[in-house]
Amino acid sequence: MRHTLPIAPQFYVTAPQPCPYLADRKERKLFTALQGDNAKQLNDTLSQQGFRRSQNVLYRPSCADCAACMSARIRVSDFELSKSQRRTIRRNKTLEREAISPWATEEQYALFRSYLDSRHADGGMADMDIFEFAAMVEETPIRSRVVEYWQKSAHERELRAVCLTDVLEDGLSMVYSFYDPTMEKASLGTYVILDHVRIALDADLPYVYLGYWVPGSSKMGYKANFSGLEIYKNGEWQDIGNPEDHTAEMHPLSVDPIAEQVAKITLPNSQPAR
Template structure:
């Protein structure tokens, strides 16, 4: 008997668990597998609808009574750095950028461990071993790059100071996960990596840089609202963020549509419909 994967993506929901962004909340995700010959088209299409990639899975928050998580992206042609961001860009202008295929290295993992220990010691990735890290980097069915930033003038020779796992979409760059040297504080490397991705997108005529989720009320995600020309995916469409304070993190049993209705509203690529 011949077995094959279903052409139409199958969607599932995770069990509720503690929210990593807002205390006292429970998170739940709607997700589907990213596989087969139509993986790139599916990733492109769902990224425009607030989904994110994690290895071979696409997911979007679908909490039972909370709609705080909002997908965010920067419109590159309209972006103008503020004074602080211009200073950050100037401080790190001497870093060497390397764009590589998705392959994990010892240098990356060592930097990843130091970053987690300093910034996310109690997070969900805190116990990730080298094999899980390699899977995070290398298990991708689409066009993915590892963007590395090296300080060639560091004491003792060239030093890896920042890394970003980046997907190349049909309309932009999606920053899947980034980490950096927590000891290089004056440079604000996290902000610099975003600024450099805007530069890469402009160089390659891609209109957007996708930043993942912005969560009003979460200190961990507040930095994203500082970027000019930021758009959020809210109420089924992309819109300028406007005043960040105007976006309350809703908590109500009716703030989220039932799962069946959410799935019915997802716009799938034509290849998934055939």
């Protein structure tokens, strides 16, 4: 990957590859490097425009003929617990949260491998070894935390869930989370999101960024279950409304050309994208 200058980020597009969310579709990403003195400002600004971080790269979907993937975030001030979410909190009331610096551990990797082998054995991260895992956690040029959830007793403690979380100027971005797949009834994935809403509320941060919501995808559709949800669509954040109103459009005219997409990106200090 070519490096970019901090004062003038450059954008690139990946080669098409099979979409991990919708069958018979091709995925393509628009991305730029995240480095230099203005890394935090660039991450904050692009996160507000639907980008996500992966190590030292910022990306968002830019498929040639599909606009199904939409960045999603919870508006903390408007979030209300559902009855099932209240039950999820009660089921996990014995878990203890620990937020630490972005440092990978053997306990994290063991849980990560168990999660992947059970839930995503054929996914793009299935072959990730401990060194690649450490890079995913530790290679961050911005303010990040690893939020761990432990089950503790008088004689032992067991790691149940982990979330790699970025602290943005306007919220928390849940970069990647994983949990004990044997505790299906505990709804740990949902619990981690609910706890991040609580963390954001306590820190007076307005949003919790959840990654991409993909209508029609069984893997990503669950995000519509959270109240106060916004999606980044047609260049702006808007209430999700009725999830069934958003169709997974697949048409050559549904996506702007790459040059037009880049031209519309706002950069820190009004820098022009290129």
